[in-house]
Amino acid sequence: MSPSNNAYDGLSEAVAASFHSTRLQYIRPDENDAKFQAVHREIENDLNSRSLASNKLLRPTAPSAIEEGFKSFTDALLGVAICLQPSEEAADWNPEHGPTIIGTMGLGWGGVSPDTAHNRNASMGISLIKKYQNKGYGREAINWMIDWGFSYGGLHTISLTAAEFNPAGLHLYKSIGFVQEGRRREVCYLNRKFYDEIDFGMTEGEWETLRGINK
Numbered sequence: 001m002s003p004s005n006n007a008y009d010g011l012s013e014a015v016a017a018s019f020h021s022t023r024l025q026y027i028r029p030d031e032n033d034a035k036f037q038a039v040h041r042e043i044e045n046d047l048n049s050r051s052l053a054s055n056k057l058l059r060p061t062a063p064s065a066i067e068e069g070f071k072s073f074t075d076a077l078l079g080v081a082i083c084l085q086p087s088e089e090a091a092d093w094n095p096e097h098g099p100t101i102i103g104t105m106g107l108g109w110g111g112v113s114p115d116t117a118h119n120r121n122a123s124m125g126i127s128l129i130k131k132y133q134n135k136g137y138g139r140e141a142i143n144w145m146i147d148w149g150f151s152y153g154g155l156h157t158i159s160l161t162a163a164e165f166n167p168a169g170l171h172l173y174k175s176i177g178f179v180q181e182g183r184r185r186e187v188c189y190l191n192r193k194f195y196d197e198i199d200f201g202m203t204e205g206e207w208e209t210l211r212g213i214n215k
Contacts, residue, residue, distance in 0.1 A: 014151075018148065018151075018152065019080075020085070021140050021141070021143070021144040022085075022140060023084070023085050023087070023088045023137070023140060024082055024083065024084065024085060024088070024102075024137060024140055024141055024144070025083045025084070025085055025099060026080040026081070026082060026083065026105075026141075026144065027080060027081050027083055027099070028074075028078070028079065028080055028081075029074075029080075029081045029101075030074070031070040031071060031073070031074045033081075035098070035101055036081050036101060036104075037066075037070070039081065039101045039102075039103070039104065039129060040066065040069065040070065040073075040104060041066060042129055043103070043104065043127045043128075043129060044061045044066060044069070045061070046129075046130055048130075049127055049128070049130060049133075050127075051190060052162075052163070052165075052166045052169065053125060053126075053127050055163065055187070055188045055189075055197065058190065072106075072109050072110045073104065073106055073109070075110050075111040076106040076107060076108050076109050076110060076111060077107050077108030077111065077112050077122055077153060078106070078107045078108065078145070078148065078149075078153060079104070079105070079106040079107075079109075080104070080105050080106075080145075081101045081103075081104055082101065082102050082103040082104065082105055082126075082128070082137065082141050083099035083100060083101050083102065084099055084100045084102060085099075086099075102128055102129050102132040102137060103126065103127050103128035103129055103132065103137070103138075103141070104126070104127050105124070105125070105126040105127075105141055105142075105145055106124065106125055106126075107122050107123075107124045107145055107148075107149055107153065107155075107158070108122035108123070108124075109123070109125065119156075120154060120155050120156035120157070121155060121156060121157040121158070121159065122149065122153070122155055122158060122159075123158070123159045123160055123161070124142075124145055124146075124149075124158055124159070124160050125160065126138060126141060126142060126145075138172065139172060139175075139176065142172075142173075142176055143176060145158075146158055146176075146202060146207060147207075147211075150204050150207050150208075155204070156203065156204045157201055157202065157203050157204070158201065158202050159181075159199065159200060159201040159202075160173060160178065160200050160201075161197055161198065161199050161200065162197070162198055162200070163188045163190075163195050163196070163197050163198075164188075164195045164196045164197070164198060165188075165190065165195050170198060173200050174200075177202055177206060177207070177210045178200035178201065178202050179200065179201055179202065179206065180198055180199070180200055181199045181200060181201045182198070182199040183196050183197070183198050183199070184196060184197045184198075184199070
């Protein structure tokens with residue numbers, strides 16, 4: 001009599017659904033993917049979104065810098081294009097064209113160095129195309145990413161940062177369960193004013209508590 005597979009049924013289901021959430025799916029695009037490149041450029045050219053996602057000097061993005069961004073994204077521990085599930089697509093969507101990419105999200109930008117991999121921590125970031133913001137997609141995607149990081153990525157801590165002029169982001173990260181760990185005063189300069197940058201983190205234990213997981 002063969003042994004029961006019941007112990008593995010839940011694992012199989014979890015793995016099968018590991019790159020999907022309620023309304024979104026996540027794909028790892030090649031840096032030469034034309035659709036991904038178009039979305040990346042659209043995000044880079046949205047100055048409001050870019051100023052919220054980065055403290056880099058606000059200026060037109062050179063093609064070479066965009067190429068560097070592609071490489072950093074594809075080299076990440078996990079870099080994904082955030083896509084709509086078929087149920088979220090517009091009525092005139094053609095499945096033959098593939099899922100609609102609405103943003104990008106990365107964990108461990110540029111890759112995790114072998115010299116620091118034993119610490120099991122990584123920072124994350126997310127950017128959405130403007131028309132898909134304020135629909136709850138960001139919250140859903142971030143929750144999926146931290147689940148992946150702790151369930152499959154073997155991480156022990158996940159961190160992110162936000163400037164104080166991004167109150168919506170600050171509220172979102174706290175409501176998801178990130179803990180404010182520090183505040184770097186007046187390190188972001190924008191439009192003739194300096195702003196603080198806030199550091200957030202979540203430990204594996206905190207995530208387990210949030211998800212009701214018992215060791």
